[in-house]
Amino acid sequence: MSNHVILSTHGLRKSYGKRDNRFEALRGINISIKQGETVAIVGKSGSGKSTLMHLLALLDKPTKGIIELDGADTSKLRQGQLNRLRNKKFGFVFQSFFMNANDSVLNNVILPLKIAGLRSHRRRRQAMHALKTVGLESKAKNKANDLSGGQKQRVCIARAIVNEPEIIFADEPTGNLDSVTGGKIEDLLFELNRKQGITLIIVTHDAELAKKCDRQIRLVDGRVADESTNPKRRTPKPTSYFTHDTGDTDADGILNTDKEEA
């Protein structure tokens, strides 16, 4: 983990609906994520963790506030630039896989590269390499539907890393898997982080998985309730930064939240 802040948010708010039906999903989020860090976003359902991930992944636009990627304000980017950014720098792993079930494993993995407009022999090579990383190179020609759940999620991870991303966003990556298979997927993700320095942002309910991350950001009702760093993680934690950030969040009113809500 370097000290370079890859992703940060400032006063991030997101609301849905209008007037009486207005629903505040996020109420001022200030977080910073460093390159190579593994971050778990935890919280009950409805706490806004998925919304936060979508905003961080530039899939949606905040109602208020700023998201900075590599120090640059992403609100200034045009749609085309955002698309290219997601395509080149991000990888996505979803709970329910989202694969084209009737297509081959290889074609599923190739998708981001096809969207990027790479030449077919190059994308084949890159996809085979990604499949090798997740240990499924022998299944390249199989139909995606014929794989087991664990294998499917490995294909999704291969798809997420095929474009050599800087950040992988994983939304409940083990949610649909039994604990043994889920464990293997977790190991795979952390190995990618360790070996390739890919930043991991995981949205999860799973406390065990969250604990394995460098840091947990717990959301309650659209605010950061608390952040905890994992002392057992191999990397030295950049204390000064987190202290400052946590303070900031508090200042924004975690403790006041309940009063406001009440």
Place this chain on the structure above:
Amino acid sequence: MKLIDIIKDANRNLLRNKLRSFLTILAIFIGSFSIISTSAIQAGVNDFIDGQVNSYGGEGYLAIASKDSFEAIENLQNASDGPLEYNPDKIQTGATAIEPATIAKLKDIAGIDPDSVQEQKTISVDYITSAQTDKKYILSAEALPPGHIKVDTVAGTTPDLNNRDEYQILLPEDYVSALGYDDAAAIIGQTVTLGVVDQYRHETKKFTPKVVGVIAPGVVSLGYAYTNTFLADDIYAENSKYYPAELKEQVFALTASYDYQNYDIATIKDELEEIGLSAMTVEDIIGQIKSFFDVILGVFKIFGFIALLAAGIGIVNTLFMSVQERTREIGLDKALGMSSRHVFLGFTLEAISLGFWGSLFGIAVSMTIGHLANTAFHAENGLLAAFPTFNLATYTIHDIINVVILIIFIAFIAGTLPARQASRKNPIDALRYE
């Protein structure tokens, strides 16, 4: 994303729902088939008529009559407008004689060859027979008009118009065997006997013209025999032997040639109009036949077009279903960086692909049937055996390309609706969609 990948994906997506795509293509096929078939028949008929015109050598030929005569015919044709009011200044019998003074004026019109102006006499032959047969056959004969007129002959030549020493005749092909000859070549140079009766049936006079040619069957000749001017003049003299002197001198119809390369037919027609004459070119005459076919085929084309519009709605429906089914897939594509423009393009390409295959399918089936029909009609005893140069269906590259472009255009327009819906999907909503 590369265009070739978008095209490949569009086709792959169509194959995912084979039955649905096939049914949509089938609907397009019906429209495509009817339009291309109609175009092919139209092209076939036009080709044939044009061929006939060319064989007729119609350029520069004018059939001239008094304006009143043409108006009388038009009045008959426009009977739905109700009867016309009586005008004492006009002769109402239809044909009006052309005054000698008018003929002189006609010869002065720029562009008209004064030497070509000739009276067109209606001659009447009672029967034709030959030395080879006892039977007599009726015959419609006409003086071969001067000028550029050519006749498509299967044997022999056209009569020599300037020959005033010998009676010459051109016979339609069916008369060859009827008159007892083995083939067209055998009758050339032989004499046949024409029985000509004067209009009051006082006596029959026999003419024995030499057969100089045999006419290929066709629409323009319509089974007419052509005589040289010498023979026509003498037959007319016989026909009108007992006419009152006044009537004998009257001229009702003229033929003339004009310099079609240097003069505009519209100007010549205007000038003729001023001296009370009307003229028809071969194209005008043929145009009447063409417009008859055009109306019928136009109706079929409209049906085809309606079928295509219905097929267009089919495309909209099919693609809306696809958008619905593939909502999550679209969401994933967009999350992974695909632009809305490419999503839009993907769906419109699916529509275009449906249109393309439907149109091609229609054209292929139509061409196959057209070919079979052409072959069957030309077979011995076939419907068109008598017209070897007439193909019922003629497919031109121009028509084929036009039909494909028309259908692709309709498909594209139909595809834009679902494509717009797809391209506007928000990736998050799409990914959440169950």
